[in-house]
Amino acid sequence: MRNRLYILLTLAFGIAAVQTTAQSNRGSVVIRNGTVLTVTKGTQDKTDVLIVDGKITQIGKGLSAPAGARVIDASGLFVMPGIIDPHSHIALEDINEATAPVTAEVFTGDAIDPMQVMIYRALAGGVTTIHAMHGSANAIGGQCETLKLRYGTTDPEALRMEGAPRTIKFALGENPTRVHGGGYGIVPRTRMGVEFVIRKAFSDARDYMAKWDKYNQDKLAKGFRGAPPLYNRRLETLADILRGQIIIHCHSYRADEINMMLKVCKDFGIKRIVFQHANEAFKIAPELAAQGAMASVFSDWWAYKFEVYYASAYNAAILVRNGVVTSVNSDDAELMRHLYHEAGKTQKYGGLTDDEAMALMTINPARQLGIDSRVGSIEVGKEGDVVIFKSHPLSIYALPLYTIVDGVVRFDKDKDPDDMRLFVDPTQSTETTVDHRYDAGVDRCMEGTDFLFGDLSTEEN
Amino acid sequence: MIIKHWKLLLLLIAALPAPGIAQDERELPPVTRTYAITHTTVVQAPGRKIEGATVILKDGIITQVGKDIPVPADAKVIKGDSLFVYAGFIDGLSHTGVIKPKEENNRERPKDPGNPGYEKAGITPQQDVRNLLNPADKSIEEWRALGFTVAQVVPHGVFLPGNASIIQLGGGAPDQSVLVSNSALYSELVPTSNVYPSTLIGVLSKWRELYKQATLSHNYEQVYASNRSGLERPVTDRVLQAFYPVIDKKQPVLFRADQPLDIYRVFNLQSELQFPVIAGDLKDGSLALQRIKASGIKIFLSLDLPEAPKDEGKKDDKNTPDAEKQQLEKRKKEALDRRVGQAAAFVNAGISFGFSGLSAKPKDVMANLRRMIAAGLSTDQALAALTTVPAQLLGLSDRMGTVEPGKMANLVVTAKPLFDEKSKVRYVWVDGTMFQYQATEVKKKDDGTKADIQGVWSFSIDTPQGKTENKVTFKKDGDSYTGNVVGGMITEPVDLTDIDLDGNALKFNFKITIDGNTVNVSIDGKVDGTSFNGTTSAGSFGSFATTASKDPKF
Incomplete structure (x- = not known):
């Protein structure tokens, strides 16, 4: 009986604790x-x-x-x-809907996982806001969510930064061509193909928008009884980009493809774009500044694949001095814990002032996410x-x-407990506190895409 | 490489034909459909007990319940003096009696994974579970033997597998068993493996797209039906049509929500699309109590619980007290307590719930209920969650849930009160049909006939991949045995644990590691002199027939 009372008490207090954190x-x-x-x-x-x-x-x-x-x-x-990390993949249950070259309709905000201990580790590195992004397996990937790291609750809604503008992931170069062209023999296999996929998607969206605009117009007439066009969330989302409601965050490395994307934006009247990684952005910094395009870069990380060999640690400094709104990002749960070092490197390589370097991890990423009036x-x-x-x-x-x-x-x-997990699986082994749901050390940007490659590696060898 | 081998093995097991139940020639109709359970204890509803009462069943209906009721002349009389009568249990979400589709070998890469078509993407909401019922399926018998008389059953599969039905577990022909057809549209927020949508984010987007498309086509079909002249013909799409009753709020969507975050995804869909929702198989629902309460979603909690920890290995702990490990164990125990205490937490929060057997093994169910009761659920609340509450949640209260005149003759009769550890089911009535369970006590054999297993045994485990051969050595250690296993995939001897020899019934466990994953292997069977016959179960990999013989050399 006493035992039962004790359990009841624990339950009651457990519930109370959850409520306090939520409120x-x-x-x-x-x-x-x-x-x-x-x-x-x-x-x-x-x-x-x-x-x-x-x-x-x-x-x-x-x-x-x-x-x-x-x-x-x-x-x-x-x-x-x-600190604001404009390129992260933590706090998400799923990252890559890699099955098609365009999946604009999916949204990482549908898969927020508030219980990942990586969130607490990011807090320990001074990060308070992240851009929780879709992966880079498709030319047009999914929409991304901006999160506040309010660690301590199991409710995904608590992390959402309500009212933050919508953003979407695009990807150029090796990742989308490898997955779709290499893996399946479908467009895009080349950089030209990536451009084609994006242009076609926007053209289709323009037609789709026109059809719906016409239908909605017709519907206003008295006694209208026509059939609606087929609803398509993918085209709907792309149309929202054309309407200026979504900021593009485009995974890219080479100057030629960044330049290509600038032209695509110009042709379709798209004003808001941030180039992610952008190792060669320094080569076209004036062009970026002229079009109001922004860049989010690594401080000094490159050579992890062929398209990232031409790189410079002066990238961020050159961009800043050319008037491009620039930020540093992590793309990684470990690197995000010392983004302040990443920003500091721009003083060694490029001699940025304290305020310029500080802006790389604070107000500039806020501008890139459209939240600079708030944080x-x-x-x-x-x-x-x-x-x-x-x-x-x-x-x-x-x-x-x-x-x-x-x-x-x-x-x-001073009050940093050893075990900060919010969720403990009662069937898990207690040998380690590793969260087995998330294997550390994998390339989260391309997570869940292995099956698409099949025996490609042997073909390439 | 090894893991691939095991996955293949899994596929092979799944492809084996389901074992049929040997039916006794032709079933004879019962002599009478009138029954009288006399001088018994009737729990009419949770908290309402009549002692020394008689229950009369006639043609599938409970006609009378009370004291001093005359027994009809045509009644088969069951003397209920030491028995307890309860309303039959109702399972809110299960696969009982539903045929599992053959698993296709989906290992080949799809040609265009972005456009798989409905079926490959797991989108078959038009599927009707009535077409998938097998009255001879063993699961019906297993759940009925526990006292379950009715279940809401759903097709196997992920994403949108099809329509649910509420069936009776009497084992009759499908149409005879169905109480309510199309009772809910079933959905699991789980993607198919290698085609669109292949992620949770894809699934949630596609859900919304299908719903919106269905709403538009439903509206247009109505416009078209009102006057077809001059209008483009609407194309009928069975997938979209399956959403119409949900859109009209005539049918709920039944979601599986067994993972901790599932229920939050369900909240979002519900608040966006505004349809009626039932969530089933909840395991960590106590993490979202207040929001569940505010949502008004109908809830069925899982009857599955993680195994209770064993008190083994205490000796080691004494030698090496490790504060960190103790702390981890403490948190693990809290997590386990939270799971076991889920039902009590729901009661305390004022949320009514039924139970779901979807992921529970029938043999664990009564023990799990007793664990929930030990964690604070009252026996009345447990009974309510098995009877009155699910009846109400599924709209069946006028027909079942209590032992009252006018209700369907769905009863479970036990020796000893239901949640007593020694309680045994003696009779179950489903729709007036009686199923009797003999009081078979397992008699332990005398010590004199206890088998002697000391020595080396050659085990042969029959997997669909072929036979695997292992050597198992048993050594007598006082009253118990120790031992190890080697051979086959096991290169170094692995110690056996929990060796239990009871008469000639032998049971032992060991662990093997496959590609970094620990698999608990359990072998269970009977020893007959120098031979052994039984079963090997290897966690989720399945169970395999196993034989062994004692090596005469030792």
């Missing part, structure tokens, strides 16, 4: 006396930052805190905006996403001590 997604914190790196409004020494109910309400000296707000003494510490800098009215560092974030000794999302401390280095 406390907005918090209040006062950060005292830190060196505040606002990124957009310069650096302010010995300054307080006040976050009330998830929003930054005041920046100044000697601020009075509301009752119940957590107080963090940041004397001698550095306070920066939460990406420490300004009154913005969301309370803040990281507190020991040492300057661009220093090699940088160490995140607190990561705050919407005013809630999600990572506190």
Whole structure:
């Protein structure tokens, strides 16, 4: 009987705990006396930052805190905006719908997995917002979701950054040609084929849009009884790109194909595009700037396949100095834990200023995701996403001590328990805490596409 | 390489014909369809018990329940003095009696995986489970023997396998068994393996696309039907038509939601498309209690539970107390408690639920229910989840769920109260047809006849791949045995665990590792002198006939 009571109590408390975390997604914190790196409004020494109910309400000296707000003494510490990773594949149950060259209709936001411990690890690296992307197996992949790392709940909805603009993944070059052309002998087999696939998709979408516009117009007439056109989510999504409602994030490496994509955008009136990886973007930086296209790059990672051999660690700096909105990204659950080092490398290679380098991981990725009015800098009215560092974030000794999302401390280095899993499988072996659902160390960008290649490797050899 | 071999083996097993039940010549109709269970304890509904009562069944209906009821002259009388009478159980989501399709060898690469057509993509909502029923399927008998009389059954498959029906587990011809046809449109948010949609994100997109297409074509068909003159003929599409009753809110969608995040995906579809929803086979529903409650979704919790941990290996722990391991074990235990306590948590949150047997093994069901009860579910609540609540959730309350006059004669009769560890099912009535279960006590043989297994045995396991040969050595160690197994795929001897010799019944386990995956192998059978006959089960790989003989040299 006593045993049963105990179980009932555990259950009751277990439920209570889940509810509290779900409700406390907005918090209040006062950060005292830190060196505040606002990124957009310069650096302010010995300054307080006040976050009330998830929003930054005041920046100044000697601020009075509301009752119940957590107080963090940041004397001698550095306070920066939460880091934004514009290219990530964590917190997702599925990444690649790789079965067709165009799958614009699928949406990673349908497969959010809030329980991956990688989210907590990212918080420990100061990351507060990620762009959870579809993979790069198709010329036009799926739509992506922008997530806030509100780790601590099993409800996927809690992570969604409500109101963030829609984005979609495109991919040029070796990945889509290898999967579809190489794997199945269907278009695209070449870079020309990739361009054709994208142009055809947009042309079809234009026709589709015209058909529906006509039907919707006709329907207004009294007594109209005609048949509707066939509904197609793929074309519907592509039409939304043409309508300017979705930002393209295009996986690309070579300057020639980036240039090709710029022309495609021009021809179809598409204004918002961000080139992801873009190792050769520095070769056409003025062209990118002229068209308002942006770039999200690795600091110094290349040569992992043929199309990534021509590369330079000066890429980011050249792009920035040519007026291209540029960010650094991880594409990887480990690299994302030290994006501040990645940004710092642009000072060694290219001599960017502190603010320019800081912008690569804060306000610039926010611009690329269309969320720069909400996050990406420490300004009154913005969301309370803040990281507190020991040492300057661009220093090699940088160490995140607190990561705050919407005013809630999600990572506190002094209170960092060993086992931060949210979900434990009762049938799993306890030999390790490895989450077997997600094998570490695989190329997540191309995850789940192996079956498409079949015996291709032997053919190529 | 090895793993491929095992997968192939799996395919081969699946392709074997289902074993038929040997029917006794021709079934004779019962002499009478009137039954009287006299002087018995009737639990009419959870919490409503009458002692010393009589229950009269006539032509498939419960006609009278109460004290001092005269026994009709034509009644077969069952003396119920030590028996307990309950309403027959109702399973909210199962494959009981449903033929499993032959698994095709899908290993070849599809030509154009982006355009597989409906069937290859797992989109067959027009399929009717009534066409897939096999009255002789062993599962019907197994679930009925536990007291289950009615089940909502669904076709095998993923994504949109077809329409569900509510059937009676009396083993009659399909049309005779069906109580409600097309009771729900069944869906699993699981993709097919190598064609579009091959991911969860693809499945969820296709779901919405089909639904929207169906809505548009449904509307246009109505416009066309009202006046066909001058209009383009609508093309009939059976797949889209299968959604019409859902669109009209006349039929619910029944989702399998066994994985922890499934229920959240269901919430999104439900709130977007606004159709009635039933979710079944929930295992981690306690993670989403408040949202489940707010959604109003009808819930059937899984009767499956992870195995309870064994107290083995305690000696080792004493030698090497490892704080980290203890902490991990503690969290694992909490997770297990959460699973076992799911039903109680639902009760505490005020959410009513039935049970689903979809992923449970019949032999574990009663023990699992007792574990849920030990974790805080009351016996009345457990009974309600087996009877009154599912009847209500499935719209069958006027016909079943309680032992009351006017209800269908679906009963389970036990010796000892239902959830008592020693409770045994004695009779089950399905729609007035009686099934009797003998009180067969397994008699243990005398110690004198206990088989002696010490020595080396040659085991032969009959897999569809051919026979595998292993050497198994048993050594006597006091009253028990130790041993190991070697040979075949096992290059180094592996220790046997849980060796249990009871009379001539022998059972033992061992673990093998295939491509990094640990597989629990369990061998179970009877020893007859120097020979052994039994079964090997290897987790999800299936069960295989096994023989062995003792090597005379040892």
